[in-house]
Amino acid sequence: MTDRARFTGSSVIVTGAASGIGRETAIRFAAEGAKVTVADIDEAGARATVDAIEAAGHTARVSVTDVSSTEAVRSMVDGAVATYGRLDVLHNNAYWAPINRTVTDTSDEEWERTIAITLKSVFLGCKFGIEAMLGNGGGTIVNTASTAGLVASPSFAAYMAAKGGVIALTRSVAFDYGKQGIRCNAVAPGLTRTAATDPVFADQDRLDFLTAKLLLGRAGEPVDIAMAVLFLASAESGFMTGQTMVVDGGRLIA
Ligand SMILES: NC(=O)c1ccc[n+]([C@@H]2O[C@H](COP(=O)([O-])OP(=O)(O)OC[C@H]3O[C@@H](n4cnc5c(N)ncnc54)[C@H](O)[C@@H]3O)[C@@H](O)[C@H]2O)c1
Structure with missing residues (x-):
């Protein structure tokens, strides 16, 4: 899969790692030598990710975690440190959101659930993750944003x-913790083939319409x-912090 080993001996947490981008990221970290905590509310999916990592001869463990819960995220970080002795990398990636909702269509419950799982989760991950990273002199955080956070x-x-x-x-964390050895950046995917985008990939006309706007002529895959x-x-x-890296096949500049 790769002949690189950028994370040998590192302890890495990936949230939303039962599926899609998070699963692929967890597999790639493990393939490059990391010991990976596969965190997700979906226990069976997280187990399948760990099974795939172990089948390739690499190291991972399941952490059944609801990323919107303070206690669950604290215990996710504590579990990684207890098992692997430290925390070097945190990838805050899990999300939930309703589709096809303008502001007037969105219920209070949908709003609160989206903010809890997609935004508060990143706050909680950073809060407990930074405390753990400071214990070993620093670390890196990568948050999954979206082109929908930019345009x-x-x-x-x-x-x-x-x-x-x-x-x-992401900018706030970068600002406050850079001198303590913590870098925090975000990745902003464009259209990527995962469970979340199944309805788009199942509708050829819609897919053609969307991919026609992509300068590279194809949608993203989780590995991208x-x-x-x-x-x-x-x-x-190592000299980047506070940035949001757009990975969208050229959609935003077109
Ligand atoms: N797929 C795309 O086109 C696309 C585009 C832009 C951004 N993104 C972002 O990429 C990230 C990953 O999305 P994906 O496309 O891989 O989706 P996905 O549906 O394949 O994976 C999302 C994962 O989050 C988990 N999750 C949901 N609620 C949770 C909770 N409360 N606690 C813990 N885990 C929970 C799910 O169980 C699932 O495993 C998300 O942040 C998403 O916003 C995706």
Whole structure:
């Protein structure tokens, strides 16, 4: 899969790692030598990710975690430190949001759930993750934002607000903790083939319409995003912090 080993001996947490981008990122971190905590509310999916990592001869463990819960995120970080002795990298990636909702269509419950799972989760991950990283002299955080946090997207109100918040929070963490050895960046995927986008990939006309706007002529695959996450988490991006890296096949500049 790779002959690189940028994370040998590192302890890495990936949230939302039962599926899609998070699963691929967890597999790639493990393939490059990391000991990975696969965190997700979906226990069976997280187990399947760990099974895939172990089948390849690498190291991972499941952490059943609801990322919107303070106690659950604290215990996710404590579990990684207890098992692997430290925390070097945190990839805050889990999300939930309703689709096809303008502001007036969005219920209070949908708004609050989106903010809790997609934005508060990043706050909680950073809060406990930073405390653990400071114990070993620093670390790196990579948050999954979205192009929808940078430009408008139709009928996606709560998600856009949450992802805009993720981008701002990324800058806040970068500002406050850089001198203590913590870098914090975000990746902003465009259309990527995962469970979340199944309805788009199942509708050829819609897919053709959307991919026609992409300068590279294709939608993203989870590995396209995973490799950007690994770069931002690695020493190769050692002079970058507070940035949001757009990985979208050229959609935003077109
Ligand atoms: N797929 C795309 O086109 C795309 C585009 C831009 C941004 N993103 C972002 O990429 C990230 C990953 O999305 P994906 O496309 O891989 O989706 P996905 O549906 O494949 O994975 C999302 C994961 O989050 C988990 N999750 C949901 N609620 C949770 C909770 N409360 N606690 C813990 N885990 C929870 C799910 O169980 C699932 O495993 C998200 O942050 C998403 O906003 C995706």
